[in-house]
Amino acid sequence: MAVTATAAAGAVTALGLAAAPAAAAPTATTAARPGDACTAADLGTRHPYIKTTEVSPTITHFKGWYVTEGTTGQQTVSTDTTTVISVSVGLNDTIETSFAVEALSDVKATVGLDVKLEYTSTSEESNSVTWNLTQPGYYGFYKGTKKVTGTYGSLNCNRAQQDDGSWALKWTEGPGSGSFTTFTTLEEGAVRCQDSVPADSIMARAQTLLDCGSAAAKADHPAGAVAPTAKQKPDRPAPQPAPTAGTPAEQPTATGHSTRAALDCSTEAYKIAVPGKPLSWGAPLLADDGVRLRPSSIFSAHLDNWRLCNVTEQDGVLEASLWNWGNGGCATIAEQNASTERAVLMTVPCAEDDLQRFYIYRDVPGSPKIGVQNKYTGTMMGYDRYADGEFIRQYSSGRQDGTGTFDLTGV
Numbered sequence: 001m002a003v004t005a006t007a008a009a010g011a012v013t014a015l016g017l018a019a020a021p022a023a024a025a026p027t028a029t030t031a032a033r034p035g036d037a038c039t040a041a042d043l044g045t046r047h048p049y050i051k052t053t054e055v056s057p058t059i060t061h062f063k064g065w066y067v068t069e070g071t072t073g074q075q076t077v078s079t080d081t082t083t084v085i086s087v088s089v090g091l092n093d094t095i096e097t098s099f100a101v102e103a104l105s106d107v108k109a110t111v112g113l114d115v116k117l118e119y120t121s122t123s124e125e126s127n128s129v130t131w132n133l134t135q136p137g138y139y140g141f142y143k144g145t146k147k148v149t150g151t152y153g154s155l156n157c158n159r160a161q162q163d164d165g166s167w168a169l170k171w172t173e174g175p176g177s178g179s180f181t182t183f184t185t186l187e188e189g190a191v192r193c194q195d196s197v198p199a200d201s202i203m204a205r206a207q208t209l210l211d212c213g214s215a216a217a218k219a220d221h222p223a224g225a226v227a228p229t230a231k232q233k234p235d236r237p238a239p240q241p242a243p244t245a246g247t248p249a250e251q252p253t254a255t256g257h258s259t260r261a262a263l264d265c266s267t268e269a270y271k272i273a274v275p276g277k278p279l280s281w282g283a284p285l286l287a288d289d290g291v292r293l294r295p296s297s298i299f300s301a302h303l304d305n306w307r308l309c310n311v312t313e314q315d316g317v318l319e320a321s322l323w324n325w326g327n328g329g330c331a332t333i334a335e336q337n338a339s340t341e342r343a344v345l346m347t348v349p350c351a352e353d354d355l356q357r358f359y360i361y362r363d364v365p366g367s368p369k370i371g372v373q374n375k376y377t378g379t380m381m382g383y384d385r386y387a388d389g390e391f392i393r394q395y396s397s398g399r400q401d402g403t404g405t406f407d408l409t410g411v
Contacts (some may be wrong), residue, residue, distance in 0.1 A: 038157035038365045039169060044380050044404020046156055046176070046397050048103035051108045053150035057202040058083055059213040060122040060186065061129070061143035061358060062209050062225035064216075067136045071223040074191075076130040077141040082209070082234050085147050086121040092179035097341050099378075103152050104182055105299060115148050115182040122186065131190040138217055138226065139190045142206035146184040153177045154378065157371065158316055167364035174317065174359065176378040179309035183227045206390040261308035263350055269305050269325055271296060273407045274386060275369060280304050281392055283324035283347045283405075284330075290344035291331060291392045293383060302326035303403030305411055309350075310361075318360040319375065323350060330356045333394055338377050345392040360408070368407040371398065380404045 054116045057154035061079035078237070088102040095118050122145065123344045129141045143307045154176030159167050187202050197203040211217055211229040273280035274293065282294030296304045303326030311320045322331040329347030332355045337343035350356065354376040363369035370380040380398030383390050398404040 011335055012307075013086060013258075016351035030130060032155050034153075034171055034173050035156065036093060036171045038171050039258050040367065040369045040404055041402035042157035042169070042171075043123065043361050043363060044367055044382055044402070044406070045101065045371070045396045046174070046373065046378070046380050047171070048099060048106055048152045049155055050103070050106050051147060051151045053107065055113070056109055056147050056149075057144060057200060057204070057205045058085065058147040058183070058206050059142050059209055060085065060125070061127045061188075061366050062206065062228075063129075063141045064210065064228060064232060064234055065139045065141050065190070066221035066226050067133050067139060068223045071134050072133045072136060074130065074132045076128060076147060077225075079127045079129055079143060079226065080232070080234070081123060081127065082232065084121060084123045085145065085181065085183045086110060086123075087119050088118050089152075089180045097152075099176075099396035101395070102178060102397060106152075107148060107150065107182060111148055112302075113148065113184050115184055117182075122183065124274055125186055126178055129188045129190070129233065131188075133190060135192070137192045137194070138210065138221070139192055140206045140210045141190050142202075142209070143186045143188045144202035144205060145186045146202070148183060149181050151177065151179050151262045156359075156361050156373065160316060160362050169364065172315070172317075173374070174361075175375065209340075263321060263323055263330075264311075265307040265323055266311070268307070268410050269302075270308070270408050271304055272306055272370075272372070273320075273411055274403075275405065275407045277386065279386065279388060281306065283327050283329065285327060287348075290346050293386070293388060293390045293392070295388060300326070300372075306331075316362075318362070319357055320360060321356050322358055331358065332356045333374055333377055333379075340394075341379075341396055342384075342393045345394065368409050369405050370403040370408045371404055372406065381406075 033049060050173050051057060058224035060083050062082045063077050063079040065077055089094060089103050101117060108115050155171040156174035157169055158172050160170045161167055176279050191203050191207050193210055197207055209232050211231045214229055271280045278295050279293040280296055281291050283291055305325040306324045308320040309323045311318060324347055327347055330350040332346055332348050333343050334346055335355060357375040359373040359375060361371040374394060379396050381392055382395050382399035382404035383392055
């Protein structure tokens, strides 16, 4: 592999490992907002924050039904599906990661509604509606919900310079914005054209579907189902647009591993270690093994030494490839595991690939503490427990106990 020894001088200087660190005020990370203070333990974590929300009453099941004299009383009607709402966060509708669950919990708090916090769909609900009818007339039997949509951003803890020149740790918006959809518990009922209902309610939306001004609504019918009007026919989802350019964490583009990249690496090597403890990231010798916590010794064969390559910096956040001196590979999350929580960090031949690019969030100058985030997946690096041989893994929100914060120390 071609590796140049040219120092990325500006980036290495920007690591700022010389002055005494300043203390950062603690904050409640569960309610983090851009500009709030964070601590060094938060460097390896990530949180969503809700940017916009919209609540719209939506009818999911509907059936027009005519009731004549003598057919009043309790009726059970099988409705037709008109709109399908599925819970999703970003491009992922499985809601298996802590980041997605936290995002939906924030939505619940923001809109003040009891929304779904796990994957489900209104199509999974029974379409049967049972209602007691006391008056004859043209009814709409319905099920409906409040559909909640909007956008979210992603917050990471990083150092920021103050107006007086001092440094502090703050929550800043990082990569990983997207949109979400969820909904409240389904309501059901029956409504007539002449009923007075609250404006912009689920019942009002059902009354709109009755199409009260149409000839079908005004005509007499035999008791039972009425053929659906144009308004009552199911919504057809619009085709999905082609992916846009760019590589946000929830909509990245990855390239293959067919070519090796010539890297511009810093001359200095680093250990990525657990603060105050002897174990650090150790690259594997075997291709099918992962990066593990290992003790450093004369027998480490440089597997515990990493160089920062092709370094760029934007808004105080470094972006780099992590090249291992011992095995000559670059750190990555395997493409087939990109969406898997707790996927293991691996090393592979270096290539131009966002799976091999990492954001580095830093403590105030003088402290070596960092958090590491994969550019492609948006996830943070951490480990399940402190132990020799424990894998370094990805976590969508990082490790909230601080085990995603590491020391980047020159060797």
